[in-house]
Amino acid sequence: MVVVREFDAKKDQRAAEEVERNCEIGPSGKISLFTDLLGDPICRVRHSPAYLMLVAEMVVSKSQENERTEIVGMIRGCIKTVTCGKKLSRNGKNLMPLPVYTKLAYILGLRVAPPYRRIGIGLKLVNTMEEWFRANGAEYSYIATEKDNQPSVKLFTEKCGYSKFRTPSILVQPVFEHKVRVTRRVSIIKLSPSDAGTLYRFCFSTTEFFPRDIDSVLYNKLNLGTFLAVPNWWCDSESWPGIEKFLATQPESWAVLSVWNCKDVFKLELQGASWACKVFAKTTRLVDRALPWLKLPSVPEVFRPFGLHFLYGLYGQGPYAAKFVKALCRFAHNLGKECGCGVVATEVASCEPLRLGIPYWKKLSCTEDLWCIKRLGEDYGDGSIGDWTKSRPGLSIFVDPREF
Known part of the structure; x- marks a missing residue:
């Protein structure tokens, strides 16, 4: 029983x-x-x-x-x-x-x-x-x-x-022993939770799965910050004009993302690896630590419990938005290294245009995750869109970090 x-x-x-x-x-x-x-x-x-x-x-x-x-x-x-x-x-x-x-x-x-x-x-x-x-x-x-x-x-x-x-696709990038280079052509500004909430409502208000209580996410202690990438000539952290002026006079290209600290909630461990694989991974880390200027793509210690940072709220505008996302992902990599993470991960729609700027390792990633949905009752939404289960996918989705 x-x-x-x-x-x-x-x-x-x-x-x-x-x-x-x-x-x-x-x-x-x-x-x-x-x-x-x-x-x-x-x-x-x-x-x-x-x-x-x-x-x-x-x-x-x-x-x-x-x-x-x-x-x-x-x-x-x-x-x-x-x-x-x-x-x-x-x-x-x-x-x-x-x-x-x-x-x-x-x-x-x-x-x-x-x-x-x-x-x-x-x-x-x-x-x-x-x-x-x-x-x-x-x-x-x-x-x-x-x-x-x-x-x-x-x-x-x-x-x-x-x-x-x-x-959607789960994209995972290992955290190397060396810091990766972030282009100097981009200024990265840490937004306050209030400014981040205003910006996310501007970006995602009609995007599938965007939570109405986004402020609860942004003010959560597990949220390590929301980071905005803009051209370095437009402004820097000292001359940040505020979110209202940014939205009124935004540059041609920019991008934003937030970092969620999964490391303090759970850890993962890869099992079943061969002895040779473990030796190879350890060797790459030792060489990377000893010769960081070589910028070797060292394999992280994933054969013991490791933590991760989750990148969410990825959004960009302009012809160079993917390049600004790449700069933000590199910044997040270095933040993960400072915090002792093994990997940084994100999840985006399968047709997300910005995924071109997201670095990841194919062997660690899941390029086609599966979300299944069920309608629980006769009443849904306000009747404006019909049955959500039959709707076509958009270019983007908002992945709530609380559910990763």
Whole structure:
């Protein structure tokens, strides 16, 4: 018998962490995820407006004297309000695009211990979580999974009624032992959370998945800052005119991104590497550390638990926007080196024009992630865009760092 109930940190923490460690993730199935850095397995969703973690508990032995139960699965979920499309509204003689919002739920961290798979535990966890979504007014639910993870894809698309929706790319760049060069033609300015919020609403207000509570993200302690790249002749950090003047007199080309500190929430570890691979990786790091001027692309220490920084809110305008994004990614690389990260990562739409400026290693990346979506009820948005599950993808999406 399997009982699904809410996670109790006092008695379930150690068992939940054990299930997490035993469930490998990633396209190769050789990445382990550690979530006990804060002693809180629910920390990955705690920063969302509404969240819940459920565990599946199973009786594994029963005798006349006692009954022993074991946690064999778990799932996390959160709910927020996001942009799902846009509508046109007349402002005088002009038509202005306005965002259409919906209450969206997100499922992450579905784990079932290997010995107890394929007996319906995952389905029961998903169904129970969806009941909580509906009770709290969520209109849609979505999940992200690897397209090659056939058990996961089959569970959601064939048994739970989800449909394939978007195929973004997860791009991962290793952090080398040396700092990378950031062009001097670009000034990089750290924006205040208030200015960043104003700029992001200007950039993303009608972009899919843009959270209505963006200020909660930007003021979060895990947010390391929002950085704006502009031509060095236009301004620098000392002559920054403020966000209002920037938007009124912006340069021809510019770009912006933010950095989220996943390193303080969870760590990853690549398993199953050969002895020769580990020796090669260590050698590249030693040479890079000893001869940094050679700028060797050293392999990071990914065979032990390592942390990452997540880059989100990538946006740019102008003919050289991709070059400004490249400068920002290089800046983020150096920030990751200062903080002891193994990699920096981002996730963008598959047709995102700015991905040309994002450096990444193909072997560490997932060029086609899979997002699946489900309509939970009859009411959705404000009726302006129809059924979101049937909408066409845009050039960009906004990836919320709280859900990475």
